[in-house]
Amino acid sequence: MSAALIIDIILWSSVAAVGFIALQRGRLVLTNSVREGAMDFINIVPRIALGVVGSGYIAAVIPQEIITGWLGPNSGWFGVLTAVIAGAATPGGPVVGFSIGAVALKAGGGAPQVIAYVVAWALFAFQRLLLWEIPFMPARFVWFRAAVSLPFPFLAAAIAMAIGRP
């Protein structure tokens, strides 16, 4: 059984579980929240259509070699900084982000730099912020969260350097 299928099952079981709790609160609670959720869904679909269909094109025009080049081997804190910028600038979904990380590791990139890259990508890849986070969340929260997240890829790299892992 594939990981994606397991995650789908967990996801829909969670929906069913909270839906059941809502039903126990009364039929009205259930129909209200289903209507709310459906409206959110209808509002969000066009944005996701643009983002998902568009992201393939954005990823296609940014060559991966440029980003892996930035990560350079044994590049120290300057490498960490470029890794953070590269992580934020990486377009596309998890396949693109992790593949670039894997290529960088294989190409001799330092583990702290690759950690910084992956963490920065996870925290504030611009495309995910624009495509996923802003449509769902108040924009003020998104910018605030991205701003306070700034130090953490550096901290992660520092921890990786300190413990000498992975």
Added chain:
Amino acid sequence: MIVIAVLVAISVVLVYRRDGIVGVTEILIGDLALFGGILPRVLAGCLLGAFIAEILPHEKVSRSLGPQSGLKGLLIGTAFGAILPGGPFTAYPVASALLAVGADFGATIAMVVSWTLIGYGRAVAWEVPIMGTDFTLWRIVISLPLPVLAGALGRFVYVRIYPKGAPP
């Protein structure tokens, strides 16, 4: 939205000039398939967010995840983000619902950061196969303290930017 649309349009033109119409349609077909696969999960995420907003008691949420919830609130946010199933289509609607029912920025930041850094969904589906188990596990271990720290920093900054509470 407009920024993304412009970016996409430019990229489409660049792909067209480089690879011709074949390159453009190839990406379009791949992305449409991806989009179709994601849609049901987006629906699940929206429903999950709506249900959670409806069934969570507001005063309880603002007590355990609100501005006064202390370290415990940040830890709850972190744990919640770590166990939340699904991708961005689940995490952001649920985070938005938490904000709406009384969680503060700090706890919500802890939740979002925890979901993105130590949530198992992306790690199991993508990171382990592509980056390898060793790297992934160490990356997660190193990331463990970060959600709480991010939430704490968020709170620290928030009360200084908005000393009188959130603007409308």
